[in-house]
Amino acid sequence: MATMPKAQEEGGLRDDGQHRILKDMGRERGEAAGPRGLMALLRGERCDPADGVIGTFNCSIRRKLLLILTLTTLLVIVSVLALGVGAVDIPIRDSLKVLGHLMFPDWVDAPEADYYSKIIINSRAPRVVLAIITGISLAASGVVMQGLLRNPLVSPFTLGLSSAASCGAAMALVFGPILLGATYYGNLSFLGGTFSHKNLFIILMAFIAGMSSTFLVLAIAKTQHLAQSVMILSGIVVSYLFTAGISFMKYISEDHTLREITLWLMGGMWGATWSAVAILIPIVVVCFILMERSAMDINTLSSGDDVAKNLGVNVHRLRISGLTISSLMTSSCLAFTGVIGFVGLMAPHICKMIIGNDHRYLLPASALMGALILLVSDTVARIVMRPVELPVGIIMYLIGGAFFIWLVTRKSGRYLT
Amino acid sequence: MIMNVEKIGQWYGDNRVLDGLSFKVESGEVVALLGPNGSGKSTLIKTMCHIFPPKAGRVTVDGQDVSEMDPAERARLIGYVPQTVQYAPFTTVLDTVLVGRRPYVQWSYSENDLKVAAEALETMNILDLRDRYVNELSGGQRQRVFIARALAQRPHFFLFDEPTSSLDLRYQLKTMRIMREIVRRDGCAMIVAMHDLNLALRYSDKVLMLKSRDSHDYGGPDDVINPGSILEVYEVHSNVISNEQGAYILPYE
Numbered sequence: 001m002a003t004m005p006k007a008q009e010e011g012g013l014r015d016d017g018q019h020r021i022l023k024d025m026g027r028e029r030g031e032a033a034g035p036r037g038l039m040a041l042l043r044g045e046r047c048d049p050a051d052g053v054i055g056t057f058n059c060s061i062r063r064k065l066l067l068i069l070t071l072t073t074l075l076v077i078v079s080v081l082a083l084g085v086g087a088v089d090i091p092i093r094d095s096l097k098v099l100g101h102l103m104f105p106d107w108v109d110a111p112e113a114d115y116y117s118k119i120i121i122n123s124r125a126p127r128v129v130l131a132i133i134t135g136i137s138l139a140a141s142g143v144v145m146q147g148l149l150r151n152p153l154v155s156p157f158t159l160g161l162s163s164a165a166s167c168g169a170a171m172a173l174v175f176g177p178i179l180l181g182a183t184y185y186g187n188l189s190f191l192g193g194t195f196s197h198k199n200l201f202i203i204l205m206a207f208i209a210g211m212s213s214t215f216l217v218l219a220i221a222k223t224q225h226l227a228q229s230v231m232i233l234s235g236i237v238v239s240y241l242f243t244a245g246i247s248f249m250k251y252i253s254e255d256h257t258l259r260e261i262t263l264w265l266m267g268g269m270w271g272a273t274w275s276a277v278a279i280l281i282p283i284v285v286v287c288f289i290l291m292e293r294s295a296m297d298i299n300t301l302s303s304g305d306d307v308a309k310n311l312g313v314n315v316h317r318l319r320i321s322g323l324t325i326s327s328l329m330t331s332s333c334l335a336f337t338g339v340i341g342f343v344g345l346m347a348p349h350i351c352k353m354i355i356g357n358d359h360r361y362l363l364p365a366s367a368l369m370g371a372l373i374l375l376v377s378d379t380v381a382r383i384v385m386r387p388v389e390l391p392v393g394i395i396m397y398l399i400g401g402a403f404f405i406w407l408v409t410r411k412s413g414r415y416l417t
Numbered sequence: 418m419i420m421n422v423e424k425i426g427q428w429y430g431d432n433r434v435l436d437g438l439s440f441k442v443e444s445g446e447v448v449a450l451l452g453p454n455g456s457g458k459s460t461l462i463k464t465m466c467h468i469f470p471p472k473a474g475r476v477t478v479d480g481q482d483v484s485e486m487d488p489a490e491r492a493r494l495i496g497y498v499p500q501t502v503q504y505a506p507f508t509t510v511l512d513t514v515l516v517g518r519r520p521y522v523q524w525s526y527s528e529n530d531l532k533v534a535a536e537a538l539e540t541m542n543i544l545d546l547r548d549r550y551v552n553e554l555s556g557g558q559r560q561r562v563f564i565a566r567a568l569a570q571r572p573h574f575f576l577f578d579e580p581t582s583s584l585d586l587r588y589q590l591k592t593m594r595i596m597r598e599i600v601r602r603d604g605c606a607m608i609v610a611m612h613d614l615n616l617a618l619r620y621s622d623k624v625l626m627l628k629s630r631d632s633h634d635y636g637g638p639d640d641v642i643n644p645g646s647i648l649e650v651y652e653v654h655s656n657v658i659s660n661e662q663g664a665y666i667l668p669y670e
């Protein structure tokens with residue numbers, strides 16, 4: 001008799017594997033981990049690393065959420081400040097009034113000087129928004145590319161995508177009028193907005209060139225089993241190829257086209273108009289959602305292709321679709337801004353150092369960080385030699401180059417193999 | 418459950434690695450996979466867990482073709498630990514182990530996932546390392562992280578590709594013992610590629626020894642591992658020495 005309970009207990013333990021698996025699956029739909037509610041988590045409930053795995057887990061989630069919240073707040077503050085500074089200084093009170101009046105016309109009065117509204121709405125706001133969108137896409141693409149290729153040094157810039165997209169844009173500027181004739185100067189009305197054929201053609205060409213550069217680099221690196229150094233080298237080579245293309249376009253172009261191309265290459269926010277923003281926002285939002293959806297699968301890739309495949313991830317499809325999405329996102333932004341380097345490298349790395357490599361949180365955090373970096377840099381570019389505006393690309397090259405050197409020479413972390 | 422490997426063939430270009438290999442693994446068994454370098458151990462493991470779909474033949478579990486399963490269902494059935502671990506910088510041990518829950522999870526981990534991960538960490542004695550980055554760990558610790566990841570996956574068949582290659586003596590024995598205990602307790606099965614004949618002799622229920630691409634021995638460890646087969650496969654002479662701890666192989670040239 002005394003052995004009965006023991007046998008039952010053992011029976012429970014020895015439950016055959018299939019049953020256990022099914023039980024696990026049933027429990028999946030159960031309660032989510034951690035304390036109930038976002039606020040409880042942010043207050044730090046059940047968030048002590050000494051409190052076992054759950055404590056560690058909650059603690060890391062809290063750190064991730066806090067970073068995202070901090071970055072969001074900073075981005076809002078910097079945006080408002082950026083609206084105020086420039087060739088004409090606008091007091092913060094008045095910047096806020098303009099925004100308030102725009103959103104709640106009944107409650108908030110417009111500022112007394114009505115040219116404030118015009119400056120902000122027509123010139124500075126689209127520029128701020130474009131900087132934010134571009135920062136988001138470059139940084140998010142950087143995260144996705146680094147995750148997909150398991151290479152900490154890849155980004156839209158280091159893979160040659162930036163030069164390729166610019167080359168595509170230059171080709172559109174040079175060949176557009178020849179190929180499309182009068183249509184080139186026409187407009188397309190869509191969803192209540194008007195988009196110039198010229199801009200759409202530039203995006204298309206930038207996208208095609210950007211995609212082809214990504215896949216060219218992949219094709220070269222694949223012959224060496226995606227070795228990290230080979231990938232960086234082929235990125236450099238491919239970007240030279242497209243730079244040659246850009247030089248050729250410049251050589252054969254007329255004066256006004258030449259100027260447009262040159263501005264592109266420096267990378268700046270001159271292309272900022274509400275119609276540019278209207279084209280970009282849907283592209284960026286859709287691409288970002290698609291990226292976030294594949295974040296879990298990208299996490300599995302960090303343990304290697306074989307482990308990811310074993311976990312049921314279609315690695316090949318994930319890689320192709322992820323690279324396509326990030327190329328689309330960046331090249332369409334770059335079509336308006338020109339070459340902007342290193343944001344896609346800096347933002348993800350800073351965030352990884354703070355919150356680690358979980359792409360579900362790393363993606364939004366890096367996107368916000370990228371937006372913040374680019375917005376600050378663009379604002380600095382606007383005021384450093386006031387009233388002359390510098391191209392933000394120049395500033396990004398300076399900061400980004402220094403960051404890259406630091407990243408490669410860093411003692412701890414063992415980046416390159 | 419029975420995993421049935423039916424006449425599988427696998428080749429890279431002109432290089433045939435496996436040709437018409439058949440055997441089966443039943444629940445509750447630890448199968449050691451032996452063979453010299455290049456005999457196809459890793460290829461066999463990867464073919465069985467469908468990382469390389471077989472070019473000929475098929476792998477079935479209880480009659481169902483593994484290739485035709487839903488990928489997530491397959492992942493809940495078969496778990497894999499690679500020979501060399503790969504990792505990205507700034508990934509914590511806990512995050513790496515939680516990745517093993519991917520087949521059960523859409524977007525966020527449940528309390529149960531954390532419990533399973535904690536159990537896996539505890540089993541591999543790396544609970545204290547949970548908040549460390551994988552790239553900061555030693556080779557042996559890293560390998561234990563990856564075994565823990567496979568444990569968190571809770572598959573029915575564990576396929577291990579030399580899981581003990583960078584572990585020290587203590588953890589080689591401990592890992593094999595723990596894995597055998599898990600197999601006994603949960604009634605799952607484990608196929609483990611290895612080089613250490615003595616570990617195979619001590620911890621496995623069956624041994625599959627790959628001799629050449631179309632011949633192999635399959636049976637109990639004492640039947641398969643003997644001086645004759647060792648000489649044939651590895652071209653090394655050896656003695657079998659028995660004492661109260663069991664038999665062990667002493668190779669000599």
